[in-house]
Amino acid sequence: MIKIQNRRDQTIALFGLGSSGLITARALAASGVNVLAWDDSPPQRNKAKQEPISIQDLYSYDFTNIDALVLAPGVPFKYLSHPIAQKARAADLPIIGDIELLIEACPTAKFIGVTGTNGKSTTTALIGHMLQTAGVKNQIGGNLGPPALGLNEPSTKEIIVLELSSYQLDLTRDATFDIAVFLNMSPDHLDRHGDMDGYFSAKRKIFRDRQNIIKPQSAVVGIDE
Incomplete structure (x- = not known):
């Protein structure tokens, strides 16, 4: 925890x-x-x-x-x-929300965030598997696996891979990610967000700029869908 x-x-x-x-x-x-x-x-x-x-x-x-x-x-x-x-x-x-609390509680940890309408779970699991195969210690959580604050305290050089729904991203204020993955977007959850602009507004929070430029950020954006 x-x-x-x-x-x-x-x-x-x-x-x-x-x-x-x-x-x-x-x-x-x-x-x-x-x-x-x-x-x-x-x-x-x-x-x-x-x-x-x-x-x-x-x-x-x-x-x-x-x-x-x-x-x-x-x-x-x-x-x-x-x-x-x-x-x-x-x-x-x-x-x-809990994602904001997790990231502010672990300022030295590395985070990979994955969002998109489809394919989040598969991509998150695949990233975790690739890291494990490469000998990089990691944990998977968020919208897949344990809730964010149910993860273990990250050790040095451990990477946390988070599947992030629009609901979870909407509840972030300052959270930033070392690598932000945006897979795709199609109409979904419009009853929650009102329209596509509201849906995209929540999703795009995964790209929030980090104030501390000592830790650079990378973005991965799917363009084929």
């Missing part, structure tokens, strides 16, 4: 306690974060009560002293924005 030391002593609201949300809550709590978590599903809330986190109805909670809102990837927060996201935006809180 990833330790998120840069968030220690913060108070973070977390909405969505599915598999990735629960692991995110667990990782934050283990890092000394005060986690206030909620899910609309009573069974998910009951499951989370076994964890060292506070189950708090975020619909009625005062966000004044909250440092950030962490959303599960499936929760819409722009087009057809969820009420909790609207509340966080009104309080001027950053709205992020």
Whole structure:
């Protein structure tokens, strides 16, 4: 599990306690974060009560002293924005996801991000296999394999390969990738993003510029589809 030391002593609201949300809550709590978590599903809330986190109805909670809102990837927060996201935006809180937390927690690690409408899982798995064959230690996670914060702490020279959905990329603010792979794009998830412009706006976040030019970035873009 990833330790998120840069968030220690913060108070973070977390909405969505599915598999990735629960692991995110667990990782934050283990890092000394005060986690206030909620899910609309009573069974998910009951499951989370076994964890060292506070189950708090975020619909009625005062966000004044909250440092950030962490959303599960499936929760819409722009087009057809969820009420909790609207509340966080009104309080001027950053709205992020587990990918953002992973990358900010591991500033020296190398990340390969893979996105696209089709072929993400195959490409991510193939990259991991090629790295392993070449003797390069790596982990695969994100939208394929373990949730981002369920990965092991990366060792020196280890590479993390992440399959990234548009939902996950939409919840990044500053995350950057050493190698960003954009395979293709065709109409998908328009109920979440509104239109193709909204969909592309989420996907293109994989190419966010890094401020620290000491670590150069590379982009791989598919052009045959």
